[in-house]
Amino acid sequence: MAERVGIVAVAQTKYSPDRADAHEGELAYEAIKQVLDETGLKYGHDGESIDSAVTCSQDFWDGRTIANLNVNPYVGAHLSHEVKVAEDGVNAVYVAMAEVMGGHHKASIVVAHAKESMTSFRLAENAGLDAIWLRQLGLDNWSAAALQAKRYMHKYGITPEQCAQVVVKNRKNAKNNPFAQEPMDLTVEDVLGSPIVSTPLRQLDFKPHSDGAVAMILCGETLAKKITPKPIWILGASNCYETHYLGDRDLAEADALIKAAAKAYKMAGISDPGKELDLAEISEPVSYQELLWMEGLGFCGRGEGGRFIETGTTQMGGKIPVNPSGGTLAGNPDGVAGMARVAEAVLQLRNEAGARQVPGAKVALAHGVTGVCGQLQAVMILGNS
Amino acid sequence: MQIQDRVEQVDDLDRYVYHGRIDIPNSYSAGTVGSHFLTELRDKKIFLGMKCEKCNVVYVPPRSTCKYCFAKMDDSWVEVADKGTLLTYTVNFAPTAAQPAESPIIYGIVQLDGATTGFVHMLGEVDLEDLRIGMRLQAVFKPERDASILAVKYFKPLK
Numbered sequence: 001m002a003e004r005v006g007i008v009a010v011a012q013t014k015y016s017p018d019r020a021d022a023h024e025g026e027l028a029y030e031a032i033k034q035v036l037d038e039t040g041l042k043y044g045h046d047g048e049s050i051d052s053a054v055t056c057s058q059d060f061w062d063g064r065t066i067a068n069l070n071v072n073p074y075v076g077a078h079l080s081h082e083v084k085v086a087e088d089g090v091n092a093v094y095v096a097m098a099e100v101m102g103g104h105h106k107a108s109i110v111v112a113h114a115k116e117s118m119t120s121f122r123l124a125e126n127a128g129l130d131a132i133w134l135r136q137l138g139l140d141n142w143s144a145a146a147l148q149a150k151r152y153m154h155k156y157g158i159t160p161e162q163c164a165q166v167v168v169k170n171r172k173n174a175k176n177n178p179f180a181q182e183p184m185d186l187t188v189e190d191v192l193g194s195p196i197v198s199t200p201l202r203q204l205d206f207k208p209h210s211d212g213a214v215a216m217i218l219c220g221e222t223l224a225k226k227i228t229p230k231p232i233w234i235l236g237a238s239n240c241y242e243t244h245y246l247g248d249r250d251l252a253e254a255d256a257l258i259k260a261a262a263k264a265y266k267m268a269g270i271s272d273p274g275k276e277l278d279l280a281e282i283s284e285p286v287s288y289q290e291l292l293w294m295e296g297l298g299f300c301g302r303g304e305g306g307r308f309i310e311t312g313t314t315q316m317g318g319k320i321p322v323n324p325s326g327g328t329l330a331g332n333p334d335g336v337a338g339m340a341r342v343a344e345a346v347l348q349l350r351n352e353a354g355a356r357q358v359p360g361a362k363v364a365l366a367h368g369v370t371g372v373c374g375q376l377q378a379v380m381i382l383g384n385s
Numbered sequence: 386m387q388i389q390d391r392v393e394q395v396d397d398l399d400r401y402v403y404h405g406r407i408d409i410p411n412s413y414s415a416g417t418v419g420s421h422f423l424t425e426l427r428d429k430k431i432f433l434g435m436k437c438e439k440c441n442v443v444y445v446p447p448r449s450t451c452k453y454c455f456a457k458m459d460d461s462w463v464e465v466a467d468k469g470t471l472l473t474y475t476v477n478f479a480p481t482a483a484q485p486a487e488s489p490i491i492y493g494i495v496q497l498d499g500a501t502t503g504f505v506h507m508l509g510e511v512d513l514e515d516l517r518i519g520m521r522l523q524a525v526f527k528p529e530r531d532a533s534i535l536a537v538k539y540f541k542p543l544k
Contacts (some may be wrong), residue, residue, distance in 0.1 A: 064503065
């Protein structure tokens with residue numbers, strides 16, 4: 001039986017709209033140094049040191065075909081092992097978990113970085129679409145998200161007000177998160193009064209562009225308990241892909257997430273997520289997605305996301321707070337966002353989340369998403385006992 | 386490859402930023418199935434789908450394998466209509482240099498009659514206030530066409 005895998009340290013940079021002062025490696029190092037200092041671990045192959053690095057970055061976001069180029073010198077990948085994941089950060093944590101669980105590596109450092117300020121972001125998103133069937137139409141993730149929002153809202157009667165409530169809640173929660181980029185006191189009217197981008201979505205329905213990095217260290221149970229009195233265990237992890245072509249899917253449904261969640265819940269022994277989870281950190285680069293993803297995660301039934309947020313269940317102090325950190329909407333870079341969700345879940349389970357702490361949190365869910373309209377869905381369940 | 390480069394001192398803090406541009410031509414193959422669809426679209430103004438007989442799914446645009454049973458479909462071509470029903474749409478007021486039409490550009494997913502899947506394209510000749518999911522649409526072809534998705538100019542309301 002493989003050892004359990006624990007996360008022994010996490011660190012985030014403050015998220016910022018433009019870190020022109022730092023290159024990617026320096027930015028990543030701000031988070032890397034913290035986890036090295038906290039654990040006292042060194043890079044090496046003596047069985048009690050970091051012998052693997054998993055980096056997470058997107059080439060197009062960095063404007064080069066090797067986005068990890070400037071980060072690798074900072075993760076001990078000099079004459080050592082490194083794997084790059086070019087998806088959401090939850091998948092990077094998954095890869096490190098598998099490396100350690102398999103016994104091939106003893107301790108793995110995972111680092112996600114992105115500086116969205118480095119590129120013309122929507123043009124890069126457009127270039128990420130299939131060249132024959134989608135790219136030439138000029139679509140990007142914003143206009144594609146608008147197609148999904150319209151379909152979802154039409155099919156289930158989700159209102160713009162319900163979507164706006166996600167923005168209001170998360171931007172407010174972000175006020176308690178020292179790493180958050182754009183905490184704001186907003187009203188539903190503020191969101192609905194912001195400039196229209198692509199109907200039915202407005203400027204405040206989208207996350208702001210963001211620069212930032214996250215780092216964490218994973219190792220097996222024996223080593224983890226030597227390093228920290230508060231290791232956080234990965235209880236379940238899974239991901240699921242949807243078809244890329246938008247016309248192939250019912251965009252009003254989160255079918256890939258339903259499957260990813262089912263596998264992660266099974267691994268973690270969770271049968272009723274709404275009751276057994278103490279909180280969830282959900283990646284929602286666009287407002288309506290938190291509602292749709294909550295349906296996929298089984299917090300409510302299909303089409304019930306809008307009515308569910310109105311109950312207050314997901315507010316701080318509610319039965320299952322969603323995005324105490326302020327989520328992706330308060331500003332996280334693409335790819336880094338899911339790993340920020342894992343880091344925030346770890347802080348909660350270590351009782352180190354400060355003003356955003358969910359009292360007595362024991363089991364938390366972190367969710368990541370990559371690709372157009374939630375094409376890749378990743379779910380991780382974490383616990384502290 | 387053209388590189389437009391410029392080094393700019395952002396402020397007095399010695400923060401130097403290199404404004405580069407990667408301009409690399411690429412060639413993307415549509416594949417045998419995609420090429421047949423696109424040439425028929427250009428030459429005959431018809432939409433061809435690929436049918437998985439086992440799963441009873443008609444894919445438009447076509448592909449060579451069924452995503453449900455993973456069977457190779459090869460040449461189970463079926464012609465579908467140039468008319469269909471609007472599944473979703475958006476009016477985009479935030480243009481980028483990648484967009485092939487004037488802003489605001491209307492994107493829609495149209496289920497062509499006879500197809501199982503939706504076809505992603507643009508809408509035109511329509512008042513914004515008349516847009517609604519479920520409306521009937523008809524393809525409008527460009528007079529001069531190449532074998533690309535843009536051989537179709539857009540979909541307009543079916544009178």
